[in-house]
Amino acid sequence: MSHPSTRRRLPKVAADLAGLVVFAVCAFPVYWMVNTSLLPRNEIRSADPTWHPFGGTLANYRRVFSGGAFFDALGTSLLVTLATVLIALTFAFLAALAVSRFRFRGRRSFIVTLLLVQMIPVEGLFISQYKMLETMELLNTAVGLTLVYVATVLPFTVWTLRGFVAGVPYELEEAAMVDGCSRFQAFLRVTFPLLSPGLVATGVFGFIQAWNEFTLAVVVMTREDKRTLPLWLSIFTDANRGTDWGAVMAGSTLIAIPVVLFFLAVQGRMVAGLTAGAVKG
Template sequence: MSRPTRRPVRITANVIGVIAFLVAVFPVYWMVNSSFLDRNEIRNPVPTWVPFGGSLHNYRTVFETDQFVNALKISVMVTGLTVVFALGFAFVAAVAVSRFRFRGRMSFIVTLLIIQMIPVEGLFISQYKMLEAMDLLNTVVGLTLVYVAGVLPFTIWTLRGFVAGVPYELEEAAMIDGCSRTQAFFKITFPLLAPGLVATGVFGFIQAWNEFTLALVVMTREDQRTLPLWLTTFADVNRGTDWGGIMAGSTLIAIPVVVFFLLVQGRMVSGLTSGAVKG
């Protein structure tokens, strides 16, 4: 393809990319913009595109009670435990199905895919009964348990691809140099799996941080709400929906996700085996 022909194609691709970016970022902008407006301005048929003269009233409303801080603590604990346990279990399982050949290996992999196809709503009754029998309703441990179970199949499947993508010959070379099999794995292979661990960790973090329906079933007490459940307190039958409070709360909830992604995005985009060719 000649240079004059490539130029229109490149311009068209850039325009499409910009349009896609604007479509994706507009809801976020509108959420932040609305968080600085009062109720009348939000309901005004004429939209307020820039919150000139806006205030922090909605944010003050969020912090007026202890509900936000309590919900934040619960969400942080549940999300942190979910990411740690899901990555730990998934890492061991991914290594097993990628590095070893055993009876039932393919059945295990197919089962993971089948579990992913089951609608989450179809498991609510069984999960509720299970947690009720173990006296784990309205507890961080109970919610973490169902979150880990929900995240684990996808996490194992994703990490399996990363482990399989690292050549086993790297470990064999390390063993020739005197390392044991365990030392070769953790010194050579494990550092190369960092992008995979980070990518699956981000998935687990976002899944647990933003999940609503399971938390609604498991955490029925007001003092055991996660942040997504806490947002429902701004909707009242008598007073109506406080959209300003919802937008301010949603903005605060989104900040940890953005910060977490910025901290790990370097690992996500780094090459899977970029360190394998370094001296």
């Protein structure tokens, strides 16, 4: 007969094992990408897979950096992505405050419109977006691509931030105003710090979506010298020579690094904001 403490530990052990399995499944594609980026071409094309990069080569990374096109695409992606995140968070934050804190005519219609916009396939807007940017002479510009990205990210960002704003009781601001704060001071000192998890979460979403986006960039950035990083990866695919998988994997590894660094930079603030409380009992 098994000991009661052993029976209590079994569910925890099973949950830990399930977590490890899920982690391994999620991490393996990343490991395979990095592993492939360090292998020579003959091993990549071999029928027998190479499971480790020991004795590999940096030739794939040298091909990525040759010509300087990577750094041009990196600059374009950084500029467009950061501008998209800042603009989308600013407008989404103001819209979320208006929808959550005030009652006005058309409020419900505005919320429903946000959901409907999210349901429209991006591909269905290509022609109208292209014509609009062409008329405004914003094709092949960072400004034009940023406008399109902001329009894509904004509905989800407003909807997400609305939930965070609605979750902060308005009574906290009222209590701060009773203590002598103005309405703006009460919002800045009490409400705004509690909204930091929502701002960080939506900022991460906007950063990843803008950084990895491909289809809209294909429509807006038609010149080779105006490519973003996802578009730049296509130069390693040729109809006659095939795909240079080593360079593709090396480029993909480099593209993933800024996303990882961005998440590492904000995760501390996210955890701190989630664990901080306004009222301690």
